Amino acid sequence: MTTACTDCPLRCQPMFQPMNAEEITFMQAFKSAEVEVPAGQVLLWEGQPSPWLFTVLRGQGLRSKMLPDGDRQVVNFVFPGDFLGLQSGVMGEMKHSVEATTDMTLCRFARADLWRVFRDQPARAFDLTYLAATEEHFLGEAxxxxxxxxxxxxxxxxxxxxxxxxxxxxxxxxxxxxxxxxxxxxxxxxxxxxxxxxxxxxxxxxxxxxxxxxxxxxxxxxxxxxxxxxxxxxxxxxxxxx
Amino acid sequence: MTTACTDCPLRCQPMFQPMNAEEITFMQAFKSAEVEVPAGQVLLWEGQPSPWLFTVLRGQGLRSKMLPDGDRQVVNFVFPGDFLGLQSGVMGEMKHSVEATTDMTLCRFARADLWRVFRDQPARAFDLTYLAATEEHFLGEAxxxxxxxxxxxxxxxxxxxxxxxxxxxxxxxxxxxxxxxxxxxxxxxxxxxxxxxxxxxxxxxxxxxxxxxxxxxxxxxxxxxxxxxxxxxxxxxxxxxx
DNA sequence: AGACGCGCATTAAACTGTGACATAGCTGGA
DNA sequence: TCCAGCTATGTCACAGTTTAATGCGCGTCT
Structure with missing residues (x-):
């Protein structure tokens, strides 16, 4: 049973900016599935494209990059509300891996539909750019x-x-x-x-x-x-x- | 005398993806000025909004963040073709400063016009998200x-x-x-x-x-x-x- | 033209925060 | 019950920092 966007438990949290009715309607249609992922599973692989993008509904994980000698750099920790896969969506492949540290529930979106966001919903496209700039800002702080x-x-x-x-x-x-x-x-x-x-x-x-x-x-x-x-x-x- | 986008010396360089005629026409209209900046000048200040965004036409510089104790972290070096000020454009304020190391020539765009890109030119908006993801990728590598x-x-x-x-x-x-x-x-x-x-x-x-x-x-x-x-x-x- | 001063590059010596290695105890899953 | 993985601690080595000094080049002033 998937969670309706109108019932999203995250939207009321102070971490997130409000959404209007049109945006919620668009996201409900844009969301293609809700998936459960067990702890330990890799959601996105560094160096590979992905047909899906995700918003974390529940659970926690991490993003990491690998050196050829096996050293690992964790580039961020993943929380509910985080958007995963934007690099694959715009650049064609992920530049870091994402893995589940706990069991996770993800809202899933099709990468093939991403262009619809830019074409039909400029406010949502602006928010995607905002999220990319937010990640850039965090990495600058790190x-x-x-x-x-x-x-x-x-x-x-x-x-x-x-x-x-x-x-x-x-x-x-x-x-x-x-x-x-x-x-x-x-x-x-x-x-x-x-x-x-x-x-x-x-x-x-x-x-x-x-x-x-x-x-x-x-x-x-x-x-x-x-x-x-x-x-x-x-x-x-x-x-x-x- | 400003450089026409049709005469841009950067577009033919292997560093940059091609642009079609419609995109060039849009950018020519979107570009509000061309400015000369002397070496040493700060173009954008960390913690402050800016009414302008820029593409570097000529010259080099750097992006940096400061700690309260005066330590400085250089977060990137600036080359011709770099887009400056996206954080201010979408998040309201710059999260790092940008300063000219050499004399620079900048194509200048008005922040107030940024919404037009998202509303009227989804392909260009997509490219902006691409640039933000590119900077995120670089910072992950760093x-x-x-x-x-x-x-x-x-x-x-x-x-x-x-x-x-x-x-x-x-x-x-x-x-x-x-x-x-x-x-x-x-x-x-x-x-x-x-x-x-x-x-x-x-x-x-x-x-x-x-x-x-x-x-x-x-x-x-x-x-x-x-x-x-x-x-x-x-x-x-x-x-x-x- | 010459002197002066500042900023940058370079090097040496002393110091230290961090890494490497080893060991022990605890916990949860098989 | 066993064991792998994780947390915790002690000891020693070293990569990198700090401090100090020197030389050079460039811009400014006389």
């Missing part, structure tokens, strides 16, 4: 973090980002926000070794800035984490939902 | 480089990218390709100290892989540089010209 910050600041930055994104998507619970990834994933995102990441996470725990365990992240005072991250305090910036 | 490569490999990767981009834009001369930036700029792009960058450039020179001096870069055998960069050999991938 590049700054890897290029100019030390390990403690990098981890503080990453945990703050992940915490803000999860809170704005309505995922906060009594134990904190769900963080289903491994320390290896965070190490590969921040250009650190696994051992050094573990030691630096321990330092953040001792400082009381962040506590990640059992698949949950607790941030007692986000301003403390923001200071360690050399970031200003504040919430996640809303973006279009596609 | 993130991989900073996260998983050592200093020698990073410099080899950067010089190879810059060389390929310049060659595909028709900038090759007897002394190599023009590289007007400082070692400080490359260091700030690759997350290295100035001293270590200088030493590693010397190593590449001794290896005969790359020779950067007097504002020019010579690459005797790009396959050698590609190997040091852990990259496959090949030319720059063509992209749309806006």
């Amino acid at each position: 590049l700054l973090t890897l290029g100019q910050r030390d390990a403690t600041s990098r981890l503080a930055w990453a945990l703050l980002r992940l915490w803000r994104r999860a809170v704005a998507t309505g995922m906060q619970g009594p134990r904190g926000v769900p963080l289903p990834w491994r320390q290896r994933d965070l190490a590969d995102a921040l250009g650190l070794s696994l051992v050094h990441t573990n030691k630096t996470l321990a330092r953040l725990r001792i400082l009381g800035a962040a506590h990640w365990s059992g698949g949950y992240l607790a941030v007692p005072d986000p301003a403390v984490l923001a200071e360690l991250a050399q970031e200003e305090d504040g919430a996640a910036t809303p973006r279009p939902l596609f | 993130l991989l480089t900073l996260g998983q490569r050592d200093a020698t490999s990073r410099l080899a990767w950067a010089l190879l990218r810059l060389w390929r981009r310049a060659v595909a834009t028709g900038m090759q001369g007897p002394r190599g390709v023009p590289l007007p930036w400082r070692q400080r700029d490359l260091a700030d792009a690759l997350g290295l100290s100035l001293v270590h960058t200088n030493k590693t450039l010397a190593r590449l020179r001794i290896l005969g892989a790359a020779h950067w001096s007097g504002g020019y870069l010579a690459v005797p055998d790009p396959a050698v540089l590609a190997e040091l960069a852990q990259e496959e050999d090949g030319a720059a991938t063509p992209r749309p010209l806006f």
Whole structure:
């Protein structure tokens, strides 16, 4: 049973900009299926085209690139509401892989229909460009973090980002926000070794800035984490939902 | 005297995908001015909106982000044909600054007219999304480089990218390709100290892989540089010209 | 024309944040 | 029950940073 766009649980979250009735009607028609994906499955492969694009309805994952020698760079973590596959849609092939860390539910769209968005719905096409620019902005922030910050600041930055994104998507619970990834994933995102990441996470725990365990992240005072991250305090910036 | 789009010196370069007659006519009307910018001037400021977007007709520059403590991350180098200001156009403000390293000539477009592209020219809107995805792809590659490569490999990767981009834009001369930036700029792009960058450039020179001096870069055998960069050999991938 | 000063490139030496290696304990799935 | 994978910790090595100094070239001033 697929979720009607009028019943979408994400649209009311502060993370996402509102949609008008015409846009919802168009998206309902544009959505071709809703698929369940088990944890561990790769949704999109680096270097390959895909006939589908996706919006994440439920679950979490990550985007990564590989070096020939097997080293992996995690380029982003995937949350509900993220749009997947835009590179394949406009450039013909994905430049990174996307894999499910937890079981996921995806709204699926046909790549062959993407041109209809540009032809018939310029406002939605504008939102797609907005999402691409949002990803570009995030990667610029990540590049700054890897290029100019030390390990403690990098981890503080990453945990703050992940915490803000999860809170704005309505995922906060009594134990904190769900963080289903491994320390290896965070190490590969921040250009650190696994051992050094573990030691630096321990330092953040001792400082009381962040506590990640059992698949949950607790941030007692986000301003403390923001200071360690050399970031200003504040919430996640809303973006279009596609 | 502005350059007519029919006379654009960039369109025939292998770096850029072809444009049809309708697209050229639209761009001629869309272009509001041609401006000269002296070396050192900032074209776009991080954190601020801009009423203009630009395509670089001539000259070179860089894009950068600043940390509160004054550290700078160079996020990309700017070449003829690059489109500047898309983040301001769709997100309302620039997420990085753009400054001229040499004297530059820019084709200028009004941000207020950007909606016309999406409404009237879906193929051009698609190209804009393509350009945003191209920048996202590049930043993913840069993130991989900073996260998983050592200093020698990073410099080899950067010089190879810059060389390929310049060659595909028709900038090759007897002394190599023009590289007007400082070692400080490359260091700030690759997350290295100035001293270590200088030493590693010397190593590449001794290896005969790359020779950067007097504002020019010579690459005797790009396959050698590609190997040091852990990259496959090949030319720059063509992209749309806006 | 000559002097001066600033910015950039280059090099040496000392220091350190991070990586590499090894080991132990815990947990969940087969 | 067993084992692979993950988390955690200690120790040592080193790639890269920091500090300091020198030389060169170019632009400005006299």
